[in-house]
Amino acid sequence: MTFAKLNLSTPILDAVSELGYETPTAIQEKAIPAILSGRDLIATAQTGTGKTAGFVLPILERLSGERKRRAKRLRALILVPTRELAIQVEASIVQYGKHLNVISMAMYGGVDSEPQKQQLIDGIDILVATPGRLLDMVHQRALHFDELEVLVLDEADRMLDMGFIGDINKIIDRLPEHRQNLLFSATMPEGVRSLAERAIDNPVEVSIEDNRESTPQISQWVVSVDKDNKSTLLSHLIKEHEWTQALIFIRTKHGAAKLVGQLEKRGINAESIHSGRSQAVRTQILADFKSGKIGLLVATGIAARGIDIDELTRVVNYDLPDDADDYIHRIGRTGRAGACGEAVSLVSMDDFKRLCAIERRLDQIIERKNIEGFITKKELPVSNLNFVSKGAVTRKPSEGKQDKSRAKAKGAKAGSKPTNRPQKSSESSSAAKSDADNPWLRNRKK
Structure with missing residues (x-):
């Protein structure tokens, strides 16, 4: 399998080739066709499996056509748990989309929000954001979701571990009903399953074994x-x-x-x-x-x-x-x-x-x-x-302590x-x- 067989356009294939990548990983081979078909997706994959490219490449393909941007609007939203990951994912978008007219930005807390608000004024294509800062911008009316086409929940298990479930639910409530939803998670605990049931419709499910x-x-x-x-x-x-x-x-x-x-x-x-x-x-x-x-x-x-x-x-x-x-x-x-x-x-x-x-x-x-x-x-x-x-x-x-106490009380018994x-x-x-x-x-x- 080569990237050319995944129905990606020439500008994206050129960027991938220039980065030295020859063949897609397992998660990319399974996720990219499903995403390009417009289906919702739930993917279980660890960090280091190439999962970021697994959703970034088809999103870039979807958004690659010429379209006038409107103020404070975005077409794809990628939610991540940390500032560092937001920066990393946005850097990947820039690398893979270098030959496309696609504008992206990373939004996170811990820095002055004014420059981020200024970036949103002319509209963007892809926003990578942490949930807390995104909600803050929504409350300031710095962005609107009426033109959103794709939602990605990246490292969903980490976002839940860090207590973002409330913020995520508030964000989902504000999104248009008709959109494509992609969820990526290293593990699939009950909390992530519940989130998927709420946010995702009739998904393709992909699981890459952790070898x-x-x-x-x-x-x-x-x-x-x-x-x-x-x-x-x-x-x-x-x-x-x-x-x-x-x-x-x-x-x-x-x-x-x-x-x-x-x-x-x-x-x-x-x-x-x-x-x-x-x-x-x-x-x-x-x-x-x-x-x-x-x-x-x-x-x-x-x-x-x-x-x-x-x-x-x-x-x-x-x-x-x-x-x-x-x-x-x-x-x-x-x-x-x-x-x-x-x-x-x-x-x-x-x-x-x-x-x-x-x-x-x-x-x-x-x-x-x-x-x-x-x-x-x-x-x-x-x-x-x-x-x-x-x-x-x-x-x-x-x-364990309770077991130890019981064992002491009862004495050692065979079996x-x-x-x-x-x-x-x-x-x-x-x-x-x-x-x-x-x-x-x-x-x-x-």
């Missing part, structure tokens, strides 16, 4: 460390292994700022990106990280959503995520295009339940490594993968239901499988 858990490019390993020694251990690893590039995930913006300060005291240059920094600063830091001017970037999970780098060599989980799928998404940023990548997790006993959930999700034990000089007070046990069947939901810690606590094992480690691939980048011309 990253079985690909060989990423070396994963866990270092057991006492919580108070994490920053010291990270500094040691950076210096000892001469890490010049790493995306370091941390739980909070306060923690991000603190960690950068600790690294700098030890002579290590690093930057941080989180919601507490201004949009202008965040945009500049992202650009510097992508260009290589910044080698070590400490980021909270939400702030890192817009980071997409072709050749990222290393991801470090300073703090493990609460959701096992988030771990897969994080490490999927490295090991792309057939290159080797590395995912390192600094794990204390406080993180052990999260590690167990991740290993059950992967159905593998991630290799453990001990670092000389950083022996922990208590060694991490090995997860019991048989405790929960693959794909099952891990119970909440409170339920009794196990508690939510992994069993210790004498095994020291198991070779790690790898977990990421980006078929869009894989198809670049060599």
Whole structure:
């Protein structure tokens, strides 16, 4: 399959070719024809599968004809969860539409709204926006939806996780009834399903299997460390292994700022990106990280959503995520295009339940490594993968505590239901499988 067979016009095909892309990815091959046919679409696809081009290319095709723009009007609306993603998607529109007379803009909070209002005065074709800022503009009567043709909900699960469902429903209520609706989501929880039922009519459904858990490019390993020694251990690893590039995930913006300060005291240059920094600063830091001017970037999970780098060599989980799928998404940023990548997790006993959930999700034990000089007070046990069947939901810690109390009261009984606590094992480690691939980048011309 080639892009030429997807019924895209010559200007779009030329732009795609100039970017070095030869063949469509699985999501593009399935989504583009459905969107071009005018059908609504629900697509389940992870970040890094080429999903952005999967909806941008057919939207550009639809809007490519000459048409006079009217003030404060738009023809396509793409809702995204974060400012960084809005910037990234709009940049893709510019790249793919470089030979077309299509005007796009990104709209997000954290910056002065007046320049954005000025951009809307003459009308635009495609608006990429975060829900909150979009509603703010609607209330200011800075834009109208009466000429809207296409609505895209990108990373719908993330928007719901971030509490945007109320804003999204208010926006949908203001849109014209006759429009094309496209929903893209990495996962399909009940909340996303409910949103789809409300917003989407008789859709084509596309699901791209996440094959990253079985690909060989990423070396994963866990270092057991006492919580108070994490920053010291990270500094040691950076210096000892001469890490010049790493995306370091941390739980909070306060923690991000603190960690950068600790690294700098030890002579290590690093930057941080989180919601507490201004949009202008965040945009500049992202650009510097992508260009290589910044080698070590400490980021909270939400702030890192817009980071997409072709050749990222290393991801470090300073703090493990609460959701096992988030771990897969994080490490999927490295090991792309057939290159080797590395995912390192600094794990204390406080993180052990999260590690167990991740290993059950992967159905593998991630290799453990001990670092000389950083022996922990208590060694991490090995997860019991048989405790929960693959794909099952891990119970909440409170339920685990209840099980533990019941087990204590009843005593150990043969054949009794196990508690939510992994069993210790004498095994020291198991070779790690790898977990990421980006078929869009894989198809670049060599």
